[in-house]
Amino acid sequence: MADSTSYLPPEIIENILLRLPAKSLLRFKAVSKSWNTVIADPVFVQNHIRQSKHSNSDNLFLCPNTYPIPVVKLGDKKIQTLQRIESRYARWPELCFCDGVILLTDTTYMRFALWNPSTRTSKNLWHKYSCPDAAFGLCRDPATDDFKVVIADLDYYSVYSCWNKSWIMLKKKYDTKYTGLGVKIGNNNMGVCVDGASYWLWSNDNATQIELVYFDPRDDEFKNLHMPENIADANQKFTYAVELKGCLCVYYNGMDESRIQIWTKEKGIDGHSWKVLITVENVGMSIWAFQPLCFVGDKIVVWKRGLLRRVLLVYIPSEKRFEEFEKNTVGIFDYPIPYIDSIFFPTEKPRPKTKRERKFLQ
Amino acid sequence: MAAETGTPTTLTLKSNDDELFSVAESAAILSVTIRNMVEDGCAGGVIPLDNVDGKTLASVITYMNGISAIPADEEKKKSYRDKFLSDKDFETLADMVLAANYLNMSCLMDAVSAKIAQVMEKKSVGWVRRKFGIENDYTPEEEAAVKEEHKWTFEGVETDDDN
Known part of the structure; x- marks a missing residue:
């Protein structure tokens, strides 16, 4: 082309912008008013999250034990450090994460913060009382787009609505025979946020019974979810919940400790059917050491959480065996939490009747 | 066919x-x-x-x-x-x-x-405007305010090399 400028139609530009990282998008808000409008549009923000998850195949993790916090991409036996993030919340434990937003506390369990590491946006929250034994969740209500923080304590649960900028506290109605909300098996106080709901596996005091519970942000209620039948039958104490491939998964190892079966739930809060995702053979570790992180192709990256030694492994299904990651690449990898590059941050309820006119380029 | x-x-x-x-x-x-x-x-x-x-x-x-x-x-x-x-x-x-x-x-x-x-990804706002043929419709004050809001995103931007 003789002319060095190109006039691309708005839908093509939007398609390109969706593939940019949050940092570039925030900078390019300064390009023009119309670009600013597009990048700030809530629909664009959600599409960007989807694209971001898709193009990174859920393989990005933060390792908040190192500072500045590294963002790493897990590959086939290799780790790549993409960037390092500065945080005003260094040493605040992470409690939960959803759509790129992390819930943290300063360890008083009264003062909390929501933080998006990719935009460095944050917001502080105060809870009425200290709740160190609670379970924590985040949800983006798929019906309204309201973003909620849920703190499930022993007798009450609190829900913070970002739209209303206020807490509500409700008497717990979930099945009272499971009193052991404070019983933490693995990371089971940390909700798994999928499809707009938060899921936990809770057990009673003796860990003889477990139950899959979720918080439904559409009616602010806790509900029970049926587990895959053979897990329920086996009444497994050591069952864990995790998000893999964008779906809620649970895994357990039944009678035979050398096998771990991972089940996946169908998409959507109201989808309740389960199927086996994969059976991992020749496990060679306790299930509490086994933490599946993500898939690389058909292989699963597993973090083995030993007390003294923690290693990253990749499980090769076709050969039914594990291999270790290349040692020189794993230096900073410790206590990973999933990371999504996202420009999402919960805001107040938008004023009614905001007619979004997309004035893009002339 | x-x-x-x-x-x-x-x-x-x-x-x-x-x-x-x-x-x-x-x-x-x-x-x-x-x-x-x-x-x-x-x-x-x-x-x-x-x-x-x-x-x-x-x-x-x-x-x-x-x-x-x-x-x-x-x-x-x-x-x-x-x-x-x-x-x-x-x-x-x-x-x-x-x-x-x-x-x-x-x-x-x-x-x-x-x-x-x-x-x-790492280009400047000016580079993007030129390449996409976009007119800057901000007033200088507005532009400065938008840039100030996300100041850190201007760190590590490449020097323009298109001219």
């Missing part, structure tokens, strides 16, 4: 600057636009592509031939696409994304869009 003869069918495509190109139908139907024409039986003579110039069409056809020669292996296709786009400059990529859009080739469209995003 192809099904009726044993030999591979060749289509003739015409760019908007009247260049003619021969391409195997099996490769050309990666374009949904062309596939629809073939299915409707309007591909008998020359297919005019009024929105694509000769230079871009030549490049798109190279891509069609290259990618259709790779068997169903998503990894290999991806590495072909990466290599194919690796040496293209912004203007060429912009022409290609327009062509891919017009020809309705979603895989090329996605790959080129991702490549453009990769090219612009």
Whole structure:
């Protein structure tokens, strides 16, 4: 082309912008008013999250034990450090994460913060009382787009609505025979946020019974979810919940400790059917050491959480065996939490009747 | 149409600057636009592509031939696409994304869009305005305010190299 400028139609530009990282998008808000409008549009923000998850195949993790916090991409036996993030919340434990937003506390369990590491946006929250034994969740209500923080304590649960900028506290109605909300098996106080709901596996005091519970942000209620039948039958104490491939998964190892079966739930809060995702053979570790992180192709990256030694492994299904990651690449990898590059941050309820006119380029 | 003869069918495509190109139908139907024409039986003579110039069409056809020669292996296709786009400059990529859009080739469209995003990721606001032909409609005060709000995102920006 003789002319060095190109006039691309708005839908093509939007398609390109969706593939940019949050940092570039925030900078390019300064390009023009119309670009600013597009990048700030809530629909664009959600599409960007989807694209971001898709193009990174859920393989990005933060390792908040190192500072500045590294963002790493897990590959086939290799780790790549993409960037390092500065945080005003260094040493605040992470409690939960959803759509790129992390819930943290300063360890008083009264003062909390929501933080998006990719935009460095944050917001502080105060809870009425200290709740160190609670379970924590985040949800983006798929019906309204309201973003909620849920703190499930022993007798009450609190829900913070970002739209209303206020807490509500409700008497717990979930099945009272499971009193052991404070019983933490693995990371089971940390909700798994999928499809707009938060899921936990809770057990009673003796860990003889477990139950899959979720918080439904559409009616602010806790509900029970049926587990895959053979897990329920086996009444497994050591069952864990995790998000893999964008779906809620649970895994357990039944009678035979050398096998771990991972089940996946169908998409959507109201989808309740389960199927086996994969059976991992020749496990060679306790299930509490086994933490599946993500898939690389058909292989699963597993973090083995030993007390003294923690290693990253990749499980090769076709050969039914594990291999270790290349040692020189794993230096900073410790206590990973999933990371999504996202420009999402919960805001107040938008004023009614905001007619979004997309004035893009002339 | 192809099904009726044993030999591979060749289509003739015409760019908007009247260049003619021969391409195997099996490769050309990666374009949904062309596939629809073939299915409707309007591909008998020359297919005019009024929105694509000769230079871009030549490049798109190279891509069609290259990618259709790779068997169903998503990894290999991806590495072909990466290599194919690796040496293209912004203007060429912009022409290609327009062509891919017009020809309705979603895989090329996605790959080129991702490549453009990769090219612009560390660029300055001024570079983006020039390359996309966008007029700055902020007042100086407004622009300063928007930049101030996300000051840290201006760290590590590459020096403009387009002029």
